[in-house]
Amino acid sequence: MSECKNNDFPIEWLRHTSPYINTHRGSTFVVWVSGTHVDQPAFANLVHDLTLLCHLGVRLVLVHGMRPQIDAELRARGLEPQFGNPLPTNNSENEYRVRITDSQTMPAVQSALATLRSNIESVFSTGLPNTPMSGAQVTLCSGNFVMAKPFGVRDGIDYCHTGEIRRIRNRQIKHILDKDMVVLLSPVGYSPTGEQFNLHSEDVATRAAIDLQADKLIFLHDEALEAGVGPESRHENTNLREISATDHNAGRALPTAMEPLQGVIDNSIFACRNGVQRCHIVSTGDGALLKELFTRDGSGLLIDSGSYDTIRQASTRDVSGIMALVKPLIDENILIHRSEQELERHINDFYVAERDGSVIACASLTIYAKQAELGCLAVNPDFRASGKAGEIVQHLALIAQEKQCQSLFALTTRSGDWFREQGFEPDTLDNLPTARQQRHDATARGSKMFTRKLD
Ligand SMILES: CC(C)(COP(=O)(O)OP(=O)(O)OC[C@H]1O[C@@H](n2cnc3c(N)ncnc32)[C@H](O)[C@@H]1OP(=O)(O)O)[C@@H](O)C(=O)NCCC(=O)NCCS
Incomplete structure (x- = not known):
């Protein structure tokens, strides 16, 4: 031995x-x-x-x-x-x-x-x-x-x-x-x-x-x-x-x-x-x-693969990145029209996921008392189908919950099935918050409402 x-x-x-x-x-x-x-x-x-x-x-x-x-x-x-x-x-x-x-x-x-x-x-x-x-x-x-x-x-x-x-x-x-x-x-x-x-x-x-x-x-x-x-x-x-x-x-x-x-x-x-x-x-x-x-x-x-980076609140320096992401979707009438000035005015409602200095996904969160609206959800086509949008929804649901909201809703023309897979249920536009109803032109886009309860 x-x-x-x-x-x-x-x-x-x-x-x-x-x-x-x-x-x-x-x-x-x-x-x-x-x-x-x-x-x-x-x-x-x-x-x-x-x-x-x-x-x-x-x-x-x-x-x-x-x-x-x-x-x-x-x-x-x-x-x-x-x-x-x-x-x-x-x-x-x-x-x-x-x-x-x-x-x-x-x-x-x-x-x-x-x-x-x-x-x-x-x-x-x-x-x-x-x-x-x-x-x-x-x-x-x-x-x-x-x-x-x-x-x-x-x-x-x-x-x-x-x-x-x-x-x-x-x-x-x-x-x-x-x-x-x-x-x-x-x-x-x-x-x-x-x-x-x-x-x-x-x-x-x-x-x-x-x-x-x-x-x-x-x-x-x-x-x-x-x-x-x-x-x-x-x-x-x-x-x-x-x-x-x-x-x-x-x-x-x-x-x-x-x-x-x-x-x-x-x-x-x-x-x-x-x-x-x-x-x-x-x-x-x-x-x-x-x-x-x-x-x-x-x-x-x-x-x-990098860590799937943190989702953070947007600031005015993200405006051009968000605009680059949503503009093609606005042109296709998938997302509602908003100008760069409007985006800048509401930038505090926006959240972004960033990779190597570029915005690769975004969404907005607007609070109406007990209801919160998730809007303008978009993921760069190169980064789709990797769960990024689901992570954003989850992140915004937590923020809405922290703000004492009981439900999170989204209006969409084409992504209803996707929202259902994320735990949202079809809802009726009558349930839109009053302040949101005044702004909503249902006939123009024919959007459908989907709501997820927040526990
Ligand atoms: C909808 C969207 C946000 C999903 O982003 P994502 O990061 O790819 O989402 P996830 O990775 O969580 O899920 C991807 C899955 O959803 C499916 N999916 C994507 N868009 C869908 C839609 N409109 N309807 C149903 N399923 C959809 C994909 O095919 C994929 O399924 P698979 O894995 O079985 O192939 C993205 O496709 C997007 O930016 N679309 C354009 C903007 C839009 O429609 N926004 C929603 C309205 S606010």
Whole structure:
């Protein structure tokens, strides 16, 4: 038995690591790894580290790419890979090309998938001899967890068996994670009619992270070091260590060296804007993943969802921001007309949510004795469907309650259903406060009233 001398034992390191161990226990991480990396000997080191994470209580979903394997299978069949026209990504003005999976390509995809899955299973099954994780094993579970639909015909190009993700079967995945197994997701999805589709593996990872409400989405990128990510980078370091997804321009105008990472940065920003707390882009270097997860400085590029900032009372310096937000909605007759001067006069009634200096949502609160009116609710289209408006309603309901109001009402022409989902009930205009009735021209807009009781 080897002896551990006291001064060899990294006491400080262990102490500094323990808060991270605590935080990560019970968290769900979706980790993406490229097809290139899976085929390299260094993949075994990554599997040791993933095994360690599992033993520390992390719920792990591993997503693999397989582009080089498909290309190799195609070439073995005397075929050349085919790609469609460039298409815009979901964040920046950048473009990406999608593989065309015709009927000759699909067998190559199936063959690559079968080989790759069994190779991955094999690495996870080795007993990790002569490593600190000797004897430790985890069970991998793969299956029909990704439902897909055809990518279709775009710009006249038929993408045939290339697909888009329809949904991730997250209930089944969670069930497996509950059993301490690692879920392996491949870039192939299935349709209810029995068709198979070739998918973009980064999209599978992103969608899985969103649908599973993962704590982290981690891209282990072959080109991260070259792109200047991490202190070990051979490239002149770009100094870009963190991107806030709340910034409107997040992911745009990246340093040139980082362009190879554009796709995963865009996916990460999208994930953060859709509920994933943090995304990391880490190199495939030995131990880079553990360093990113267990040290303060990390080793990768962090994309942060930012804290969904505080909602605050507006001041006159917010007038132009509010106006920019509501003007298009006024023009569409969704919100009632108000001039900049009127807005300025009533600015104390307004509340805003601000991100990086820009107003991204607003609403007004007007008190009429026991009733309060919520008006002019608007969320910047880039930040919709993330619960922002619900947070504002909740915030204003609390303020109204503090002001002894018994109910909160809103007048709307198009968002009645949305208010009902927020606990409002349809009401009749007769119940408008008298002072408000005098101002209300019901015939002009045909607005409907919705009221929420405040307890
Ligand atoms: C209505 C509005 C404030 C909701 O903002 P939001 O931050 O996207 O709201 P949430 O994230 O809490 O809810 C989003 C959900 O509501 C749904 N929704 C949005 N507008 C809706 C409407 N008019 N009717 C019904 N549902 C609506 C979205 O589809 C989304 O549902 P999903 O998650 O199932 O896809 C926003 O769409 C907006 O600014 N609309 C224009 C202005 C307006 O109509 N204001 C209300 C009148 S005062």
